[in-house]
Amino acid sequence: MDLVVNAVSHEVDSAPLTSLLEVLREELDITGPKAGCETGGCGACTVLIDGEPRRSCLTALCMAEGREVTTVEGLGTPEALSAVQQAFIHHYAAQCGFCTSGMIVASSAYVDRGGSPDTGAIQEALGGHYCRCTGYVKILDAVAAVARGDDADTMSTAASPTSSYVSIGGTGNGGGGAA
Amino acid sequence: MTLHRGRGMSTIEYPTGMNQNGDPSQAWIKVKPDGRVDVFSGTADIGNGSKTIQSQIVAETIGVPYDWVTFDNSNTDSSPLCTGTFASRATFVAGNAVLKAAREVRGRILEIAGREMEIDPGDLELEDGSVSVVGTPARSMGVDEVAGAATFVHGELLTGDGAHLNPAAEIIDPETGEVDKPPHAAISYAACVAEVEVDDETGVVRVVKLTQAYDIGRAMNPTLLEGQIDGGAVMGLGFGLLEDSYPYYPANEHRGESMNTYHVPGMEGLPAVENVLIENPSTGGPYGAKGIGEMANNAQPAAIAIAIHDAVGVWVTEFPITPERLLAALDREAAGEDQPRREGKRVIYDEHLSVNTVATAKSWRP
Structure with missing residues (x-):
């Protein structure tokens, strides 16, 4: 069977009902899609099929035949990251990174179809994606920034809209301990 | 309602x-x-x-x-x-x-x-x-x-x-736990205010806002620091309201069997989060830093439990505060059953007020 992934055609040997996730990761060694819950619950395995976000763990290989599969690897290159990838860096939207490729893939589909920067709309679009580390705060910031058309400087990080700093200065008055 | x-x-x-x-x-x-x-x-x-x-x-x-x-x-x-x-x-x-x-x-x-x-x-x-x-x-x-x-x-x-290496502190008085030198590299402090909305018919609690203040030593990398604190806030929200490996009390056969039934906060319905980060350099840390890792999810569950008491006048004595547990507490109150005793500043939960947990109810185990 032929499978087109990131605009490259692959001849694959897996059985037709093998999950697309398993084919991508195990046969083609394309590991951007993560094997999280593998039952459609977490969003980490999300890929685009003809531009629409789909759970690759719930998609049989035969359902992807003749269609364009795009993983996070196909959205940009290290030299030319996509706008969403740049915004995730600028807004520090990844910590451990396990949910990140699914988040980026789904966010790309959202902004490509003209999604608004409204927080509620982004939460609805990405509501099926779970993140354990970030509290979603900076992910929402990043997607809203792309939806607004903001530039993202990948060599700096964005100021936080939710945190303010109070410096009580000096040194050595902060409690603790052992020398 | x-x-x-x-x-x-x-x-x-x-x-x-x-x-x-x-x-x-x-x-x-x-x-x-x-x-x-x-x-x-x-x-x-x-x-x-x-x-x-x-x-x-x-x-x-x-x-x-x-x-x-x-x-x-x-x-x-x-x-x-x-x-x-x-x-x-x-x-x-x-x-x-x-x-x-x-x-x-x-x-x-x-x-x-x-x-x-x-x-x-x-x-x-x-x-x-x-x-x-x-x-x-x-x-x-x-x-x-x-x-x-x-x-x-x-x-x-x-x-x-x-x-x-901060040398190991030895206990010199087993009665009091007194140690022979400071037992920690540094100590961080935090406070959290939770604002909640409680539905007294369904028992559903919505956290509207979390306002948090953290004494974090020197902020060596403010963006990383905020990432820990934002993430901790939402983890703390989960510990307070959702996360339990036995989410379907009281029937054992309804317990979670995969990570899909372990409820973690999703992106929708998140509270507003506001952080005040207090730079208060430590004595021994590099450039005055302290640790900000695990503490980031500790304050929210207690603040949520107290906010629920403020809202509906009952103490739910176990986390997570699921609708079942909150409704059980409201039922106990309506039936005139005991609320926690107060002795001066202490609020004491007698054992019968506690919803049985996995740890205490061995009969639930398969």
Whole structure:
């Protein structure tokens, strides 16, 4: 069977009902899609099929035949990251990174179809994606920034809209301990 | 059905480093012939940013650009020992180890530069990858030139090692738990105010807002710090309301059988989160840092429980505060059953007020 992934055609040997996730990761060694819950619950395995976000763990290989599969690897290159990838860096939207490729893939589909920067709309679009580390705060910031058309400087990080700093200065008055 | 609003506040303190100390970290650093810096440290970066923080410490301490630093924790054979990424210790303890190693490297660079420039190293300064004579900045040479000279002229390696250990505190009085020295590397403090909306018919609690204040030592990397605190807020929300490996009390056969039935907060319905970060440098941490890891999800559950009491007047004595547990508490109150006793400042929950947990109800186990 032929499978087109990131605009490259692959001849694959897996059985037709093998999950697309398993084919991508195990046969083609394309590991951007993560094997999280593998039952459609977490969003980490999300890929685009003809531009629409789909759970690759719930998609049989035969359902992807003749269609364009795009993983996070196909959205940009290290030299030319996509706008969403740049915004995730600028807004520090990844910590451990396990949910990140699914988040980026789904966010790309959202902004490509003209999604608004409204927080509620982004939460609805990405509501099926779970993140354990970030509290979603900076992910929402990043997607809203792309939806607004903001530039993202990948060599700096964005100021936080939710945190303010109070410096009580000096040194050595902060409690603790052992020398 | 009535929606009740309530607010609650909790405060916490949290130690940096392993309880009672005794948790060493070690590091070594070498400079390549082109002046680029390799750091070997055993600290695993699990998304907390320890590679970034330790690289920042090395760059700042030696006096080279951040992007000259490569942090290698790729295997346990080439890296010196680090006790681990836990106990909110990586920035403080492992950070101190790389700080000491970097100071040594800085001294070695100045020593070789002094030989090259025929000047006392004490009269040299090192900043942004360049060594120059104090007061005569035109007399300078790059760290890359110094490293090249060390390698090819002097036949030496620019290297440094460092280790940090807060010695283990021994208990000297078993009665009181008194220890013979400070038992933590540092202590961080935080407060959290939760604002909730409680539906007294369904038992559903919605957290509307979390306002948090953290004493975090020196903010070495504000963006990483905010990431820990934002993430902790939502984890704390989950611990307060959702997360339980036995979510379907009371029927054992309805317990969770996969991670899909372990409820973690999703993106929708999140509370507004507002953080006030208080920079209050510590005595012993690198550049005044403290740990901000695990403490970030401790204050929210208690604040939520107190806010629920403020809203509907009942104490739910176990986390997570599921609709079932809250409705059971409301039923007990309506039936005139006991509420927690008060003795002065203490609120005491007698055992019969407690919804049975996995830990106490062995009969639930399959």
